Amino acid sequence: xxxxxxxxxxxxxxxxxxxxxxxxxxxxxxxxxxxxxxxxxxxxxxxxxxxxxxxxxxxxxxxxxxxxxxxxxxxxxxxxxxxxxxxxxxxxxxxxxxxxxxxxxxxxxxxxxxxxxxxxxxxxxxxxxxxxxxxxxxxxxxxxxxxxxxxxxxxxxxxxxxxxxxxxxxxxxxxxxxxxxxxxxxxxxxxxxxxxxxxxxxxxxxxxxxxxxxxxxxxxxxxxxxxxxxxxxxxxxxxxxxxxxxxxxxxxxxxxxxxxxxxxxxxxxxxxxxxxxxxxxxxxxxxxxxxxxxxxxxxxxxxxxxxxxxxxxxxxxxxxxxxxxxxxxxxxxxxxxxxxxxxxxxxxxxxxxxxxxxxxxxxxxx
Amino acid sequence: xxxxxxxxxxxxxxxxxxxxxxxxxxxxxxxxxxxxxxxxxxxxxxxxxxxxxxxxxxxxxxxxxxxxxxxxxxxxxxxxxxxxxxxxxxxxxxxxxxxxxxxxxxxxxxxxxxxxxxxxxxxxxxxxxxxxxxxxxxxxxxxxxxxxxxxxxxxxxxxxxxxxxxxxxxxxxxxxxxxxxxxxxxxxxxxxxxxxxxxxxxxxxxxxxxxxxxxxxxxxxxxxxxxxxxxxxxxxxxxxxxxxxxxxxxxxxxxxxxxxxxxxxxxxxxxxxxxxxxxxxxxxxxxxxxxxxxxxxxxxxxxxxxxxxxxxxxxxxxxxxxxxxxxxxxxxxxxxxxxxxxxxxxxxxxxxxxxxxxxxxxxxxx
Numbered sequence: 001x002x003x004x005x006x007x008x009x010x011x012x013x014x015x016x017x018x019x020x021x022x023x024x025x026x027x028x029x030x031x032x033x034x035x036x037x038x039x040x041x042x043x044x045x046x047x048x049x050x051x052x053x054x055x056x057x058x059x060x061x062x063x064x065x066x067x068x069x070x071x072x073x074x075x076x077x078x079x080x081x082x083x084x085x086x087x088x089x090x091x092x093x094x095x096x097x098x099x100x101x102x103x104x105x106x107x108x109x110x111x112x113x114x115x116x117x118x119x120x121x122x123x124x125x126x127x128x129x130x131x132x133x134x135x136x137x138x139x140x141x142x143x144x145x146x147x148x149x150x151x152x153x154x155x156x157x158x159x160x161x162x163x164x165x166x167x168x169x170x171x172x173x174x175x176x177x178x179x180x181x182x183x184x185x186x187x188x189x190x191x192x193x194x195x196x197x198x199x200x201x202x203x204x205x206x207x208x209x210x211x212x213x214x215x216x217x218x219x220x221x222x223x224x225x226x227x228x229x230x231x232x233x234x235x236x237x238x239x240x241x242x243x244x245x246x247x248x249x250x251x252x253x254x255x256x257x258x259x260x261x262x263x264x265x266x267x268x269x270x271x272x273x274x275x276x277x278x279x280x281x282x283x284x285x286x287x288x289x290x291x292x293x294x295x296x297x298x299x300x301x302x303x304x305x306x307x308x309x310x311x312x313x314x315x316x317x318x319x320x321x322x323x324x325x326x327x328x329x330x331x332x333x334x335x336x337x338x339x340x341x342x343x344x345x346x347x348x349x350x351x352x353x354x355x356x357x358x359x360x361x362x363x364x365x366x
Numbered sequence: 367x368x369x370x371x372x373x374x375x376x377x378x379x380x381x382x383x384x385x386x387x388x389x390x391x392x393x394x395x396x397x398x399x400x401x402x403x404x405x406x407x408x409x410x411x412x413x414x415x416x417x418x419x420x421x422x423x424x425x426x427x428x429x430x431x432x433x434x435x436x437x438x439x440x441x442x443x444x445x446x447x448x449x450x451x452x453x454x455x456x457x458x459x460x461x462x463x464x465x466x467x468x469x470x471x472x473x474x475x476x477x478x479x480x481x482x483x484x485x486x487x488x489x490x491x492x493x494x495x496x497x498x499x500x501x502x503x504x505x506x507x508x509x510x511x512x513x514x515x516x517x518x519x520x521x522x523x524x525x526x527x528x529x530x531x532x533x534x535x536x537x538x539x540x541x542x543x544x545x546x547x548x549x550x551x552x553x554x555x556x557x558x559x560x561x562x563x564x565x566x567x568x569x570x571x572x573x574x575x576x577x578x579x580x581x582x583x584x585x586x587x588x589x590x591x592x593x594x595x596x597x598x599x600x601x602x603x604x605x606x607x608x609x610x611x612x613x614x615x616x617x618x619x620x621x622x623x624x625x626x627x628x629x630x631x632x633x634x635x636x637x638x639x640x641x642x643x644x645x646x647x648x649x650x651x652x653x654x655x656x657x658x659x660x661x662x663x664x665x666x667x668x669x670x671x672x673x674x675x676x677x678x679x680x681x682x683x684x685x686x687x688x689x690x691x692x693x694x695x696x697x698x699x700x701x702x703x704x705x706x707x708x709x710x711x712x713x714x715x716x717x718x719x720x721x722x723x724x725x726x727x728x729x730x731x732x
Contacts, residue, residue, distance in 0.1 A: 006453040007431065040678060062679045063634070065373065082679060083622040085634050086696045087372040106623050109695040134680060135623050135632045167677065256449040257472050257501050266501045268429070268451050272711045276642045311533065312406060312707055313428045313448060314500060329475040330452045341678055345638045346712070348728075362714075365731045 010347035017248035038227025043361040045073040096120040115155040125163035130187035139187035161203035169210040189220035213241035233340035250334035265317040275342035288335035376713035383614035404593025409727040411439040462486040491529035496553035505553035527569035535576040555586035579607035599706035616700035631683040641708035654701035
C-alpha cells in the first residue's frame with residue numbers, strides 16, 4: 001500500500017467501484033431504463049464524476065445539504081429522494097433557481113405549503129409505499145394521491161411520477177426479494193395505468209440495490225435508482241446483490257493488541273469509523289470482515305475473521321489460530337463494512353490504493 | 367427556540383451540562399479523588415473550557431487526533447485512554463514535545479517498540495481488565511505486568527499506574543453494577559498493594575460514568591475518569607446513572623410526514639445524525655425518546671414516544687393518539703439520544719438554546 005496508514009482510514013478500490021458502476025449501467029441499458037443513481041452512498045463530487053463519464057445526467061440525494069453540494073459541482077437534475085422537508089423552503093428556492101429540482105411529496109400538507117411558498121418550478125414524485133412501511137403513500141390510497149395531484153394542479157409544483165424504494169428487500173431472502181420486487185412492480189404498473197391518461201409523461205422510478213442488482217424484470221419501470229451498488233458491502237453480499245469481491249471500500253485499521261486466550265485482535269476502528277450496523281450469524285454479531293491489505297489491492301475476505309464487537313473507537317476481531325499468529329501488533333488490517341453508506345459518512349473521506357484522497361461531503365466545512 | 371431549525375440540529379442545554387459537571391466535581395471532592403474526565407463524549411474545546419473553569423487540569427481522550435486537538439487548545443496533561451497505537455509514533459513524539467502525554471500499554475510489544483522509538487518522556491498506564499474483556503491486561507496476569515514494567519524500566523517511558531474502564535457496567539442492573547464496581551476496586555487495591563513499594567507514586571484511575579455516578583465507595587482509587595456524564599443519555603438513565611432530566615443534548619428534527627394508521631411520525635433524523643445505538647423494551651428497539659422543544663428549554667421526555675426505527679436519514683417515531691394529534695408536518699421535535707457520545711460525533715457541532723454554535727472536533731477540517 002502506497003499510503004502510510006497510522007489511523008483508521010477508508011480505502012477505496014477504484015477499479016472495483018468503476019466495475020460495479022459499469023455493470024449497473026449495462027443492466028439499465030439492457031432493460032431500456034434510464035439510470036438515475038442515488039448519491040447518498042458515496043456523497044463525493046469526485047466519485048460523481050465517474051458517473052458523469054458514463055453518461056449519467058440525473059441523480060438522487062437524501063437531503064437538502066447533499067443537493068446543494070452536488071448542485072455546486074455541476075449536477076443539474078437532482079431529486080431529493082426524501083419526504084420534502086418544508087422547513088428548508090428557502091434553500092429549495094435557492095436550489096430551484098439553478099437546477100432542475102425534484103423531491104418527494106407524501107402528504108397534502110406539504111403540497112399545500114409548497115404551492116404557496118415556492119418561487120420557481122419544482123417537480124415532485126409521489127413516493128409510494130408498496131409494503132416497506134417506512135414512508136410514502138400506500139399504493140392503495142388513490143384518494144390521497146388524488147388529493148396531492150389536485151392540490152398541485154396548475155401550480156408551480158409539477159407532478160413527475162411515482163417513486164418506490166422497497167427497503168425491506170434488505171431483510172429478505174431470495175424468495176422474499178422476488179415477492180417484494182413483483183409487488184413493487186405491480187403497484188407501479190397499476191398506478192401508471194390509472195394515471196397515464198391524465199399525466200402522459202409520468203415516470204416510474206424504482207430500484208434499490210438488491211432489486212436492481214438481482215432482478216431481471218422491470219417492465220413498467222422507466223428509471224432505475226439504486227445507490228449502494230457503487231461500493232456494495234457485507235449486507236449486500238448476504239442478500240446476494242454482489243459477491244464479497246465486489247465490495248469497493250475497506251476500512252484500514254491499526255492493530256493495537258492481541259488476546260491469545262480469546263483469539264481476539266484489538267483494532268483501532270470502532271463505531272465512529274465503521275458505524276454500528278451489524279449482521280448476525282450463529283456466533284453472534286458481525287460488524288465487519290477482515291481482509292489482508294497489500295500494495296495495490298486487498299485479499300478475498302478471510303473466512304471466520306469478523307469484527308464481533310465494537311465500541312466508540314475499539315473494534316474486536318475474532319479469528320482462527322492460524323490467522324491469529326499471522327497478525328502482529330502494529331500491523332494494519334482491512335475491514336469490509338456491513339453498511340458502506342454509513343461507514344463512508346462516518347469516515348468523511350476516501351483514500352485510493354495509490355494514495356490519493358477523494359473527498360466526501362461530510363469532510364468539508366460547509 | 368431562538369434558533370431557526372431547518373435541518374437535524376444537535377441542541378445542548380448548557381445549564382444541564384454544567385450542573386452535571388458540578389455534581390461530578392462535588393462527587394470527586396467528597397471522595398478525595400482527582401477528577402480526570404474523558405473528553406471523547408463532547409470532543410469540544412469550548413465545552414472543555416467549562417471543565418477548566420471548575421479546576422480540571424488533566425483529561426483523557428481516545429485517539430491521537432483528539433489529543434492533538436485538545437493540546438492545541440491549551441491542555442497540558444493528556445492521557446490517550448486507548449491501547450497505544452504504535453503506528454502513530456511520530457505524532458506521539460510531536461505531542462510529547464509539548465504536553466505531558468500518557469497512554470495505555472497493554473502488551474510488551476508496544477512497550478518495546480516505544481522504548482526504542484520515543485524521543486521525549488511519556489507516561490503510561492497499564493490498562494487492567496478486571497472482567498470487561500474488551501482490552502487490557504488481566505489483573506491476575508502479574509507476569510505480563512512485570513514484563514511491561516521490566517521492559518520500560520529506566521527508559522523514556524514512565525509507569526504512571528493502573529487504569530480500569532469497566533465498560534460492562536453499561537449492560538448491568540443495579541446489583542450487577544455493584545458487583546462489577548467491587549471487583550474493579552478489589553483488582554486495583556490488590557495491584558496497588560503489590561506494586562506500591564516499587565512505584566510509590568503509582569496512581570489508580572477508574573470510573574466509567576455509571577460507577578462514578580452511582581457508587582459511593584472509592585477507597586484505593588486516586589483519580590476518577592468518567593466522560594459521558596457531561597451529557598448523559600437514555601442508556602445512562604436506564605442504568606440509573608442519571609434521570610432523563612439530566613440529559614443535556616437533544617437532536618432537533620423536522621417532521622416530514624405522519625402515518626395515522628400506524629401512529630407514526632416520520633422525522634428527518636436518522637443513523638447519520640443519532641447513530642444507531644439502541645435500547646430495547648417490550649415493544650422492540652428504541653433509538654431515542656421525544657421531547658417537546660420550546661423557547662429556552664425542552665420538556666420532560668414524552669412517555670411512549672420513542673424512535674422505533676431508523677435508516678440513514680429517516681427516523682420513525684411511534685406515539686400515542688394524543689401525541690399524534692399534537693404534532694404537525696413542518697414542526698420540529700426533540701429526540702433524546704440513546705448514546706450521546708455517538709450522536710455528538712455524528713452531528714459534529716452543538717447549538718445552544720440561545721442560538722450559539724459550539725464546535726466539535728469532527729466538524730473541523732484538520
